[in-house]
Amino acid sequence: xxxxxxxxxxxxxxxxxxxxxxxxxxxxxxxxxxxxxxxxxxxxxxxxxxxxxxxxxxxxxxxxxxxxxxxxxxxxxxxxxxxxxxxxxxxxxxxxxxxxxxxxxxxxxxxxxxxxxxxxxxxxxxxxxxxxxxxxxxxxxxxxxxxxxxxxxxxxxxxxxxxxxxxxxxxxxxxxxxxxxxxxxxxxxxxxxxxxxxxxxxxxxxxxxxxxxxxxxxxxxxxxxxxxxxxxxxxxxxxxxxxxxx
Amino acid sequence: xxxxxxxxxxxxxxxxxxxxxxxxxxxxxxxxxxxxxxxxxxxxxxxxxxxxxxxxxxxxxxxxxxxxxxxxxxxxxxxxxxxxxxxxxxxxxxxxxxxxxxxxxxxxxxxxxxxxxxxxxxxxxxxxxxxxxxxxxxxxxxxxxxxxxxxxxxxxxxxxxxxxxxxxxxxxxxxxxxxxxxxxxxxxxxxxxxxxxxxxxxxxxxxxxxxxxxxxxxxxxxxxxxxxxxxxxxxxxxxxxxxxxxxxxxxxxxxxxxxxxxxxxxxxxxxxxxxxxxxxxxxxxxxxxxxxxxxxxxxxxxxxxxxxxxxxxxxxxxxxxxxxx
Numbered sequence: 001x002x003x004x005x006x007x008x009x010x011x012x013x014x015x016x017x018x019x020x021x022x023x024x025x026x027x028x029x030x031x032x033x034x035x036x037x038x039x040x041x042x043x044x045x046x047x048x049x050x051x052x053x054x055x056x057x058x059x060x061x062x063x064x065x066x067x068x069x070x071x072x073x074x075x076x077x078x079x080x081x082x083x084x085x086x087x088x089x090x091x092x093x094x095x096x097x098x099x100x101x102x103x104x105x106x107x108x109x110x111x112x113x114x115x116x117x118x119x120x121x122x123x124x125x126x127x128x129x130x131x132x133x134x135x136x137x138x139x140x141x142x143x144x145x146x147x148x149x150x151x152x153x154x155x156x157x158x159x160x161x162x163x164x165x166x167x168x169x170x171x172x173x174x175x176x177x178x179x180x181x182x183x184x185x186x187x188x189x190x191x192x193x194x195x196x197x198x199x200x201x202x203x204x205x206x207x208x209x210x211x212x213x214x215x216x217x218x219x220x221x222x223x224x225x226x227x228x229x230x231x232x233x234x235x236x237x238x239x240x241x242x243x244x245x246x
Numbered sequence: 247x248x249x250x251x252x253x254x255x256x257x258x259x260x261x262x263x264x265x266x267x268x269x270x271x272x273x274x275x276x277x278x279x280x281x282x283x284x285x286x287x288x289x290x291x292x293x294x295x296x297x298x299x300x301x302x303x304x305x306x307x308x309x310x311x312x313x314x315x316x317x318x319x320x321x322x323x324x325x326x327x328x329x330x331x332x333x334x335x336x337x338x339x340x341x342x343x344x345x346x347x348x349x350x351x352x353x354x355x356x357x358x359x360x361x362x363x364x365x366x367x368x369x370x371x372x373x374x375x376x377x378x379x380x381x382x383x384x385x386x387x388x389x390x391x392x393x394x395x396x397x398x399x400x401x402x403x404x405x406x407x408x409x410x411x412x413x414x415x416x417x418x419x420x421x422x423x424x425x426x427x428x429x430x431x432x433x434x435x436x437x438x439x440x441x442x443x444x445x446x447x448x449x450x451x452x453x454x455x456x457x458x459x460x461x462x463x464x465x466x467x468x469x470x471x472x473x474x475x476x477x478x479x480x481x482x483x484x485x486x487x488x489x490x491x492x493x494x495x496x497x498x499x500x501x502x503x504x505x506x507x508x509x510x511x512x513x514x515x516x517x518x519x520x521x522x523x524x525x526x527x528x529x530x531x532x533x534x535x536x537x538x539x540x541x542x543x544x545x546x547x548x549x550x551x552x553x554x555x556x557x558x559x560x561x562x563x564x565x566x567x568x569x570x571x
Contacts, residue, residue: 048446050442050445050446069445069450070445070446070448071445071449071450074446074447075448079446079447079448081446082442086443087439087440087443088435088436088440090435090438090439090504091435091436091439095432098432099432099436099444100447102432103447103448103449106429107429108429108432111429111432147443148446148447151447151448
């Protein structure tokens with residue numbers, strides 16, 4: 001569904017992302033991991049059209065979308081969410097979701113009906129008339145997801161939806177994402193919360209210093225010495241091995 | 247357009263009672279003063295579209311107001327074109343100027359005070375141009391030939407003028423209410439609240455903002471044409487001066503930016519206050535602006551959502567729960 005090939009981006013002298021490639025199959029949940037500053041969010045902004053890559057191509061459903069503006073990409077069915085949740089504070093929850101629904105439903109009554117339905121699907125039925133600014137972090141993360149879904153997008157790029165949530169909230173969102181996937185959506189998610197990655201992602205890519213260093217199932221990745229060293233520092237994998245043997 | 251609380255209902259009722267009472271007062275002074283206030287209310291409603299709903303605070307709505315007035319005046323005075331056609335042309339010219347300024351400013355991603363400064367610069371450049379060229383009458387301005395009648399859109403009877411203005415203000419407010427609850431309005435508010443999130447949700451934010459400037463420009467141009475038709479004379483300082491731009495933004499901010507009634511209520515309130523001060527302080531010139539500044543500072547400090555926001559907190563109507571699944 002999504003094919004990213006040799007994506008590169010530099011900011012001045014800093015190579016934020018270099019030569020990154022990844023594939024997301026239709027109906028899959030793919031993780032994008034990596035320590036802080038590895039270039040994950042930059043990857044997302046390039047895929048979703050917020051910044052233009054210096055090199056490389058992004059293909060979505062067989063079409064080259066490299067460098068298209070975000071609204072065009074969104075209309076084609078791919079949407080990103082933000083790591084720092086960005087509700088429209090002055091609007092109610094339902095109106096927030098309706099902004100997403102307006103993409104394909106021009107009539108207000110229709111858009112609001114879609115918003116209500118999407119909100120209920122995500123367990124936000126009781127909050128629909130509340131101002132978005134009154135939501136808790138967990139509520140805002142749900143709202144971010146609901147707004148994205150309301151656009152009718154098929155592929156959702158989730159940027160750390162689990163960050164800042166307590167474990168019980170994480171398992172709720174994990175359940176919701178699984179449910180949405182079963183309804184026919186595809187996910188590419190940046191995630192640090194391993195509980196979520198391990199239980200959701202079928203495959204994952206690991207980015208470090210802007211380069212893809214590993215790809216595999218989450219279970220393979222946690223065993224991968226390269227990945228362990230990316231997180232814990234040089235030589236850590238060897239020391240862990242020794243520790244296990246001792 | 248419906249009030250959401252007892253306080254707002256009272257505020258709106260007060261404004262309506264005042265406007266209706268003029269029909270029974272038969273005071274030319276109050277009538278003339280309110281006619282002026284209504285023209286300003288139309289620019290204020292124009293500003294409200296971009297500044298209130300879109301969060302793009304312009305400091306140069308005079309650019310569109312003056313362009314509308316001049317376009318109409320030039321067509322009538324220099325080319326002898328019918329007042330009705332000139333009236334429509336003024337609105338179109340205002341819209342075009344708004345779209346032009348918006349397209350340039352947003353192409354380069356100007357926001358906040360930078361956008362405000364650019365709009366101010368446009369208004370000032372236009373003011374200087376208008377006072378320099380022959381077609382705009384140079385420094386002496388343009389005067390419509392006095393010729394009352396329906397075909398020239400000039401009316402001797404102030405009550406008729408007043409009624410026409412009331413209808414126009416009501417129409418502009420109805421359009422505002424309709425915009426607010428349309429797809430375009432939702433997109434505009436989304437752009438104000440968070441432009442990045444709006445872009446991610448598939449909104450072409452550049453197009454939305456330029457469109458808002460065009461609509462706002464059309465309203466401002468309309469106000470300019472109204473001024474011309476009521477007073478029959480314009481010059482560069484009157485229609486392109488920064489006083490117009492200031493009055494365009496101060497009414498909505500005091501009344502409640504991003505509301506349908508706020509611009510009208512803010513403008514009426516301020517003009518009443520200014521007029522009262524003038525009588526009390528024996529016509530000291532410019533004093534109403536000093537007063538406006540004080541009121542503006544107080545409003546920004548204590549009433550971030552204007553009078554409508556304040557009134558909205560008094561006696562909130564309970565919203566009916568709708569439980570349809």
